[in-house]
Amino acid sequence: ANIIEALEAGTKLLLVDEDTAATNFMIRDRRMQELIAKDKEPITPFIDKVKQLYTEYGVSTILVMGGSGDYFDVADTVIAMDNFQPQDVTEKAQLIAEKYFTERTAEGGKNFGTITPRVPLAHGIDPSRGRKAVKLKVRDVDEVGFGAENIDLSAVEQIVEVGQLRGISKALVYAKEHYIDERLTLSEILDLVMKDIEEKGLDVLTFFPEGDLVQFRPLELAAALNRLRTLSVL
Structure with missing residues (x-):
């Protein structure tokens, strides 16, 4: 997986x-x-x-x-x-x-197989909680409160700084607001978000500069989205 x-x-x-x-x-x-x-x-x-x-x-x-x-x-x-x-x-x-010939039988078939692109649906990505439209809470480097859900990232060892998780949580909200439109695939959304960060910096993810966000990779952003239990895809 x-x-x-x-x-x-x-x-x-x-x-x-x-x-x-x-x-x-x-x-x-x-x-x-x-x-x-x-x-x-x-x-x-x-x-x-x-x-x-x-x-x-x-x-x-x-x-x-x-x-x-x-x-x-x-x-x-x-x-x-x-x-x-x-x-x-x-x-x-x-x-x-x-x-020394191994004599084992190859079990992989003729091809690797198809990697099916998925299209995230906006209704499955809800950062709101109660009266707050966006409620985010970062807990160390292994968990983030995203709206009413908790995203468990304890098995994603590549996240080493709490500021990365802050950035990832903001990027999830940013992706929903700008690019998750039931047409773009996950990989296309990742590319667009990371392109915006590359061109405008991490401040593009927030309404005003916060100073405590740390650069992350698209792989970890995808990992967070995939571990959101309410995620729905086409």
């Missing part, structure tokens, strides 16, 4: 750490494939989609891994850390892949 969310938001690079990714998401080896047939396993391993992601959508992946050499088969570049120094070992990894 996080990958599809990032792709819809327009990312061109995924950073994946083996230590924080589920094992069956990363790889299913030949023995596990033999024990549990594909039709019994709903998750398609990333190893069978990562190349398609690049060839079909131009999205690269930097993967930190130390537990499976099966990725040698799909890697364009392999870098090993030797005494904290990076070493290009691509040629060696390719020779190893040729020498």
Whole structure:
């Protein structure tokens, strides 16, 4: 879900750490494939989609891994850390892949699949509460009160400063007031909001300069919108 969310938001690079990714998401080896047939396993391993992601959508992946050499088969570049120094070992990894065939069956199909653009609906984005047309309350870096709803961003580790969350909450209101019109897709809305910020600064999000907003990425703005429980889309 996080990958599809990032792709819809327009990312061109995924950073994946083996230590924080589920094992069956990363790889299913030949023995596990033999024990549990594909039709019994709903998750398609990333190893069978990562190349398609690049060839079909131009999205690269930097993967930190130390537990499976099966990725040698799909890697364009392999870098090993030797005494904290990076070493290009691509040629060696390719020779190893040729020498030790994995024998696993690819499960990704012929294509990555369609990324369906969604159109947010304005009625599902309501910052009002009581008599206040806009009621926002930022709680540290992991939660924002948006109208009558609480948006839980505790799993969005890229938000590191409370000012970013203030900016994101203001940007949600700004997006609704200016661009959410039941015609524009989420990615188009993100582009327009970020373009306005780039051209006019973060003050474009508020009626007057507030001085406590911090720059954020469109990915985190999308994450906040996607975690708004009242969000409705076409």
